[in-house]
Every structure is written in C-alpha cells, then in structure tokens.
Amino acid sequence: MCRGVRxxxxxxxxxxxxxxxxxxxxxxxxxxxxxxxxxDAEPDLVVEDADSGFCGAVVGFEAGAVVLExxxxxxxxxxxxxxxxxxxxxxxxxxxPTRAAVPAARRRTASGSVAVANVRAQVAKASRIWVEGIHDxxxxxxxxGDDLRIEGVVVEPLDGIDALDDEVRNFGxxxxxxxxxxxxxxxxxxxxxxIVARVNSPHVLVTGHPYVDVWQAVKPAALGIxxxxxxxxxxxxxEGVCAALGVAEPAxxxxxxxxxxxxxxxVETPLINSMxxxxxxxxxxx
Numbered sequence: 001m002c003r004g005v006r007x008x009x010x011x012x013x014x015x016x017x018x019x020x021x022x023x024x025x026x027x028x029x030x031x032x033x034x035x036x037x038x039x040d041a042e043p044d045l046v047v048e049d050a051d052s053g054f055c056g057a058v059v060g061f062e063a064g065a066v067v068l069e070x071x072x073x074x075x076x077x078x079x080x081x082x083x084x085x086x087x088x089x090x091x092x093x094x095x096x097p098t099r100a101a102v103p104a105a106r107r108r109t110a111s112g113s114v115a116v117a118n119v120r121a122q123v124a125k126a127s128r129i130w131v132e133g134i135h136d137x138x139x140x141x142x143x144x145g146d147d148l149r150i151e152g153v154v155v156e157p158l159d160g161i162d163a164l165d166d167e168v169r170n171f172g173x174x175x176x177x178x179x180x181x182x183x184x185x186x187x188x189x190x191x192x193x194x195i196v197a198r199v200n201s202p203h204v205l206v207t208g209h210p211y212v213d214v215w216q217a218v219k220p221a222a223l224g225i226x227x228x229x230x231x232x233x234x235x236x237x238x239e240g241v242c243a244a245l246g247v248a249e250p251a252x253x254x255x256x257x258x259x260x261x262x263x264x265x266x267v268e269t270p271l272i273n274s275m276x277x278x279x280x281x282x283x284x285x286x
Contacts, residue, residue, distance in 0.1 A: 044059075049068070049084065058094075129156070129179075131156075133158070139217070153283065
C-alpha cells in the first residue's frame, strides 16, 4: 500500500504533512519511532491478519508462514512479516517459538469439535434438550458433554414421550427459552411420529433417529458384534437383545455398551445429525 493511502486511512492528509514539515524529511521528532512488539506465536494464540482481516488461532507453521484456523475450521497461511498481525487490535510481529514446536493438530472433543481450553462451563441457560430416558442422556453426555457445558445447555431425560405436548406447554418455550427434543424410533407412521406431530411451537425442534432404542444407535462394531440381534415382534427389545447376546441383566448390557463408546465415531450418523441440529437450534441467538 502506498504512503498516501496509509495516511488517508489514518485521517491525515498528505498536504497537512507537507505543510507541517516542509521539504525536510528529517523534520519533527522522527527518532521516537513506535516499536512494534514481537510476540511468540504460541498454540491457540488468536490474531488477525492486518491486510486481509482473517482472524484465527495459531495451529502450526509451513514454509516460513504461520497457519491460522478460524472458528469455522478454515485454515490459511500468512508470512511472518513485521507488524503484519493485530493482537487485541494492536500491531504485532509474530515469531516462531524456539523452545517448542507448535502442534499440527488441536485437541478435539468426543463430538469431533475443537476443544476450548481454559474456559469454565457456563451457567445453565433457559433453553433445554430433552431425551427419552437416562440411557439417552448418558450417551449424549458421553459424546457431546464438553460442548454442552461450554454452551450452558442442560440435557434432561423424560420418562418417555407419551405426554410430550403437555410437557412442552408446561415448559413454556419462547425466543430465549428454546427446547430441543430427541426421539427414538422417529419414523413415518410410528406412534412416535404421531405424538411429535402434535407439537407445533416455532421455539421447539424435535428430531430423532430410526432405531428402536438408543442402544441400537451404537455401531455394532464398537461392541465387537456383527449386527444387533433381531428381536421377534411382541418381545421387549432390550430383553430380546440381552437374551441373544447371553447377558443376564439389561443394566449390565448398558454398562458394557456405554464403556465402548469413546467418540462420535462409535455411533450411527442419524443420531449425530439429530444431536447437532438440536445443539445448533437451542444455542442460536434469539
């Protein structure tokens, strides 16, 4: 950028400068130049590229350039030029730390999102996410617990959804009090689909998955089985699964299932998509 443009952006005209100093380029207090601070580009340091306005966290280095990642996961490389970045609005010169290498990858939560370091869980917001039972709540906590604590969203288990429309009315949803509901076996023509159809508040989002129970949303491979057992109609599903797999008590089976879930990679895509939609909905600004 030429000197005239820089002066114009700073609110100083070139004519004013010439009038003040005349033709002597050494006039004025030129020796007191402002020194730009030099800052180590530590991992997760958030800076802004002064020219492009791209804002992101330091995630690594490539060929003499710093790699920044913005909040959407987009990465760009920027040369380590003098005064090329803004830190808290002030120009800085970044340099590569000499004492340790910056890690190439950032820590991820069980849901696959970027982990936020040194941030305390927020006070619970008015918005809520409801699930059908305690097993659903435990599985959601296992995968999305870190994200929900950062957002201040509480997950509450229901005792089934037979009275869902009454529960929603009692909750009193609104623009700043949103409600997300995760429903098992939400398929066309099911009892669950008819119950959900009675809920029509714009401040409530109901999503679901096609599985009979949230157990079935866990991938069989995570449990070391080829597929979930087929349970004959009329027999309680969990009871039939336990009998087929040689487990005496459903509680024992559930503990085994939960112990084998470590991240979103261990559950089926419909559950992931439904939960991500609910989290986006209840955390969206009013």
